[in-house]
Structures are given as structure tokens and as C-alpha cells.
């Protein structure tokens with residue numbers, strides 16, 4: 325029996341039908357992705373705004389940064405952990421950002437929140453914690469509101485300007501806060517041997533968290549400039565309309 329493609333009767337019509345269906349499915353997917361991203365960005369903007377207000381109120385009431393981390397830690401942990409979804413967004417292709425760049429950015433934050441500040445109580449009142457908390461908070465309010473207004477096609481210029489200028493100062497300040505906090509944690513980690521596995525043990529493996537922290541601090545040297553230059557390229561593209569050819573990761 326000859327197929328419709330072979331006899332040339334209604335092959336064109338069925339191909340057109342399939343194409344219409346694929347286009348319809350793509351449209352539905354892109355609508356769903358946009359709706360999800362809009363919800364996600366609004367929720368994240370709100371979360372970081374709540375954090376900012378809580379920090380300002382704490383400082384105005386107490387006049388010190390001591391106890392600040394403890395008072396905002398739940399909100400911080402929730403919203404920073406929620407940001408793991410950003411890696412998923414890149415992986416499934418609903419945002420055009422590199423998985424590698426986003427992965428480094430998000431995992432370094434998760435590491436700071438859970439494996440440093442949450443786990444090592446004696447460093448929670450260090451000034452350096454305030455340094456990275458303030459940098460992260462200002463950055464995220466600007467970044468998520470930028471994405472939200474962009475998705476809604478109503479982006480005020482000052483938000484676009486802030487998104488691609490604030491990071492010039494806030495990135496190094498945030499990184500300095502993170503590195504100083506890890507540095508402050510070193511004596512405690514060495515003294516307690518926390519998260520370390522000593523030999524002999526039945527699996528014959530050893531792990532020293534103290535040296536892991538030293539390696540992590542050293543890894544900022546090659547990794548941070550990559551993130552910073554990525555943002556400088558984005559800045560040139562968005563604010564000055566330069567066409568940038570990105571290398572594949």
C-alpha cells in the first residue's frame with residue numbers, strides 16, 4: 325500500500341498538521357516557562373526584600389550586628405536554598421545562562437550558608453558575615469526584580485542600570501566577606517576537626533575539612549574572575565548593545 329508521502333496526495337497536509345501541533349506545544353511550553361519564571365522571580369524578590377527589611381529593623385532596634393545572623397537565618401537559608409532551582413532552569417533550557425557559571429555562583433552561596441555560617445556558630449557574629457549578607461541582599465533584590473520586570477515587558481531603566489552596575493562593587497565586597505568568614509572559621513575547624521574523617525577507619529579514607537577550606541579559598545582565585553568577567557560582558561551587551569560571541573562550556 326502506498327503511503328500518502330509516496331503517492332503525494334495528502335502528505336503536505338499531514339506535515340503541515342504535525343508542524344502546527346509542534347508549534348502549539350512549543351508555545352504552551354514557553355507560556356508555562358514564562359509563567360513559572362515570573363512566579364519564581366516575584367517570590368525571590370519578595371524573599372530578599374523581607375530579608376533586607378529584617379536586617380535594617382534589627383540594626384535600628386539593637387544598634388549592633390551581633391545577633392543579626394541568628395535573627396534572619398531561617399529566611400536566608402530558605403531563599404538561598406530555593407535558588408538551587410536556578411541550576412535546574414539552566415539545565416532544562418528555560419533561561420539562556422551557562423550551567424557552569426550558575427552552578428559555581430549558586431553552589432558557593434549554598435556552601436557559605438550551610439557548611440560555614442550555619443555549621444560554625446562562633447563565626448556568626450563576625451563583621452565579614454554582614455559584609456556578604458548586605459552584598460547578596462542588594463544584589464538579589466536588584467537581580468530578581470530585573471528579571472521580573474523584563475518578563476513583564478516593563479523594565480524601568482534604573483533597575484536595568486542597577487543590575488549591570490552595582491555588581492562592580494558588590495561582587496568584590498561579597499567575595500571579600502565570604503573569604504574573611506571562611507578565614508575566621510579556620511582555627512575553629514582545626515581545633516574541633518569537624519566534618520573530618522581520620523584514619524584508621526574501615527573504609528580506609530581520610531578527609532580534612534580544614535584543608536578543604538584552604539583549597540576552597542584558593543579556588544576563588546581562578547573562579548571569581550570568570551564570574552566577574554561574565555558579568556562585565558553581560559553589562560556591555562545589555563547597556564551598550566555590543567554583540568558578544570560566548571564560547572560553549
Ligand SMILES: CCCCCCCCCCCCC[C@@H](O)CC(=O)SCCNC(=O)CCNC(=O)[C@H](O)C(C)(C)COP(=O)(O)OP(=O)(O)OC[C@H]1O[C@@H](n2cnc3c(N)ncnc32)[C@H](O)[C@@H]1OP(=O)(O)O
Nearest residue numbers: 419420421426429432435459463471491494495498547558
Ligand atoms: C562546594 C564548594 C564550592 C565552592 C566554590 C568556590 C568558588 C567560588 C568563586 C565564586 C564566588 C562567587 C561568590 C558570590 O556568592 C559573591 C556574591 O554574589 S557577592 C554579591 C554580588 N553578586 C553579584 O552581583 C552576582 C552576579 N551574578 C549573577 O548575576 C548570576 O548569578 C550569574 C549566573 C553570574 C550571571 O547571571 P546571568 O548570566 O543569568 O546574567 P543575566 O542576568 O544577564 O541573564 C542572562 C539571560 O538569562 C535570563 N535569565 C537568567 N535568569 C533568569 C530568571 N531567573 N528569570 C528570567 N530570566 C532569566 C536573563 O533575562 C537574560 O536573558 P537575555 O539574554 O535573553 O536577556
